[in-house]
Amino acid sequence: MNKEQIAQIYARSESYIIPQDVQSRITGSTLDLRALKFLGALIEAIGPVTWMEFGSGLSTFFTARLLGADSNAHIYSVDHSDYYMAQTQNACREHKNITFFYAPISPYRHKLKSFLTYKSDYAVKIPDGVKFDVVLIDGPLGFRYGREAPLYQIASHLKPETIIVLDDAGREPEQRAIANWRRVWRDKVSVEFFPGHKGLAVIQIHEPAIAQSFPFHGSEIWKSWYGVQERLEAEGGKIALLYSFIFFFRSTLERVRGIFPTLFKKIKKYIRLK
Numbered sequence: 001m002n003k004e005q006i007a008q009i010y011a012r013s014e015s016y017i018i019p020q021d022v023q024s025r026i027t028g029s030t031l032d033l034r035a036l037k038f039l040g041a042l043i044e045a046i047g048p049v050t051w052m053e054f055g056s057g058l059s060t061f062f063t064a065r066l067l068g069a070d071s072n073a074h075i076y077s078v079d080h081s082d083y084y085m086a087q088t089q090n091a092c093r094e095h096k097n098i099t100f101f102y103a104p105i106s107p108y109r110h111k112l113k114s115f116l117t118y119k120s121d122y123a124v125k126i127p128d129g130v131k132f133d134v135v136l137i138d139g140p141l142g143f144r145y146g147r148e149a150p151l152y153q154i155a156s157h158l159k160p161e162t163i164i165v166l167d168d169a170g171r172e173p174e175q176r177a178i179a180n181w182r183r184v185w186r187d188k189v190s191v192e193f194f195p196g197h198k199g200l201a202v203i204q205i206h207e208p209a210i211a212q213s214f215p216f217h218g219s220e221i222w223k224s225w226y227g228v229q230e231r232l233e234a235e236g237g238k239i240a241l242l243y244s245f246i247f248f249f250r251s252t253l254e255r256v257r258g259i260f261p262t263l264f265k266k267i268k269k270y271i272r273l274k
């Protein structure tokens with residue numbers, strides 16, 4: 001979809017009618033009316049879709065109404081809170097084509113940079129051939145965890161046409177996420193920004209499989225690792241700190257093994273011989 005088509009859908013969505021029972025569920029923690037209108041008009045324009053969303057809630061309830069009865073559509077919904085996810089599952093219980101993933105906030109590493117984001121186990125449960133038509137990023141909590149990392153976790157399920165909708169895109173953490181995606185995928189990232197309440201961005205990555213190997217600077221990597229540790233300490237105390245050390249050690253080892261496979265095999269053989 002090109003720039004003009006996205007802008008047309010956004011303009012048209014102004015007059016999209018959101019059902020009253022969906023409107024009555026809008027709160028400060030859900031998508032706002034303008035964002036829901038855009039999603040409604042987007043589905044109207046592109047038809048049954050494979051939908052991925054980060055942050056379940058009203059968006060799930062709304063898209064399930066539009067897509068839930070269509071056997072050609074499927075919704076994947078990820079949430080860090082089992083409490084809120086259970087509420088959403090209950091509200092959507094009559095729809096069969098939704099897969100919910102409970103993914104508590106955990107350390108995650110991408111290209112050496114550390115994040116606190118959704119536990120990435122869910123991503124391996126998505127069948128290999130699945131490519132998303134739409135990805136809605138409305139979680140995790142932007143100011144606390146940022147919204148950059150989820151896109152890395154599902155990068156193998158993106159296609160050049162995937163429409164990525166980032167809610168609250170006018171805020172600083174979301175702006176930073178966009179800037180970093182641009183460093184990872186360079187000029188293959190196109191962004192349409194619609195200022196509204198907290199802003200909405202529509203992003204496409206034209207060659208999602210081609211990413212920079214080392215997009216982040218050393219100091220930034222170190223800062224991210226330190227930041228994750230600090231937050232883990234604040235949220236979980238010493239056990240979390242220990243966990244983060246184990247995580248760091250394991251993922252560094254895996255990285256080294258990836259870069260120097262032969263050297264690693266030789267060391268292993270040498271240790272076995274001794």
Ligand SMILES: C[S@@+](CC[C@H](N)C(=O)[O-])C[C@H]1O[C@@H](n2cnc3c(N)ncnc32)[C@H](O)[C@@H]1O
Binds near residue numbers: 027081
């Ligand atoms: C920005 S909200 C958005 C969730 C969803 N996309 C929506 O439109 O409602 C992010 C998080 O709030 C939590 N949440 C869901 N429903 C909630 C509610 N009724 N009150 C407070 N938080 C809620 C969920 O854990 C969710 O991941």
